[in-house]
Amino acid sequence: MSTMIREGAAPMPRPWHRYSARERLARFAAWLVAVAVIAWSATTLDIYWPFVLDAPEQVADLAGRMVPPDWPFFLQIIDPMVETLNIATLGTILGAVLSVPVALMAAQNTTPNQTTLWLARVIVVGSRSVNELVWALIFAVVFGPGATAGMVAIGVSSVGFISKLIAEGIEEIDDGQVDAINATGAGRGQVLIYGVLPQVMPTIIGVLTFRWDINIRQSSIIGLVGAGGIGITLSNQMDSFAWDNVSVILIAIFAVVMASEWVSAALRRRVT
């Protein structure tokens, strides 16, 4: 009867383990699988080790050729840099316009029916799963190489990101405000602009400035496949081994991306 609380006796040991024996086995198996995946990936890559060991030397060599940067070259990249910014800005606007119907169809509470919801999801996934560079290649064929192809590529590749995030914003709105607008006898379009839009406005501005910031980065590389902007200059200079010019371009891209990040952060702070 009193074996548990007998005075003077040592307390019963109460073993405690974070994981049961079964869980420990499962965790060990998971580790094994992870190691196997890494080993398999590394072997299939067929790494040529002499090149890897050679890398530090190559870096030093490249750095030697990139420094000092050829500063006067900067004057020649102002135009393509401005073009890059314009591709990003117009591409973002195009993406925003294309996203309006997609976002409305992708949100559970504004989509007309299940078919449109499904269609919007296909568009979102399609736009996001194809890389900007691939879109740029496609539109360079359609529109010919140049800024137009770049702008459309940026626009189309932004649709997934923009409409997905705005649709999420639409799904989070207060239904009471929408009820109130419905109760006045407003039409469907009026309910959207009066009941839904004001509630989603902070999300829209935040998402668009964020995407604009991303698009500046994207538009600086799509020139590599001929879609306009600074990327074309970068690719030309690399092909002609003008590494001191390449370093000027990289510094300029870095500065512009930093500036755009700062601008978009400041804009977002103002609206939310």
Add this chain to the structure above:
Amino acid sequence: MLEIDNLTKTYADGLQALRGCSLTVPGAEVVAVIGPSGAGKSTFIRCINRLVTPTGGSIRLDGTELTALGERGLRGVRRHIGMIFQEYNLIERLTVMENVLAGRLGAVSFMQALLRRFPQADVDRAFELLARVGLEGYENSRADALSGGQRQRVGIARALMQEPRLLLVDEPTSSLDPKVARSILALICELASELGIPALINIHDVGLALRFARRVIGLSAGEIVFDGAPAEVDEAALSRIYGADDWRDAFRQEGEEDRHVAGEGMAS
């Protein structure tokens, strides 16, 4: 004239919110609908402008059958039914003026609404109403900058902007403190009788209901169990509505700070 006949509502999850409610409001009359939480008050009032679609029965406003209306017809009828909500349901990020003018959405075009270019007559009337509800000079304030009582006044102005033939009022005072609650309710009743229109007011505060309404409807478990003048609301009536033990609690809420009874089970 509002005629409701054998109204029923069963929600998708099988909940029977209304089990055959009939009610006729012949003319300008403030009708308070009282009852415990979950009795179906909110469903009842929302069925009338079809924010909730009734399962059966008929609703006629000035002779027009509302339950059979298509989308266009429904919008036409909603234009003339003003609604005031417990949580005000103002568009929080818009100005007071934009919120009041929202009452005219049924009468203006999409572009007019988009560009906020409402007819001058509407703007004049909005200014008038703002003055009438005591919010002169607030037209450019954002709705989310106002206090609860002020927001509800904007809600009232928006409803009146519709030039309503019927006012539906869903727990107008539950989010307000007692003093403000009384003045808001007084304002609603005053304006309803000024305009000569019937008002249906859901209210769980029996004291306030008896003080302001000319007729009291008692809802219990989706059925109308009482219909009479405030003077006829006695112990027997209250225990019919709230159950034998609970009606005292319902009364005691008057004057208490927190008017929220457990969440409105059938609110939407």
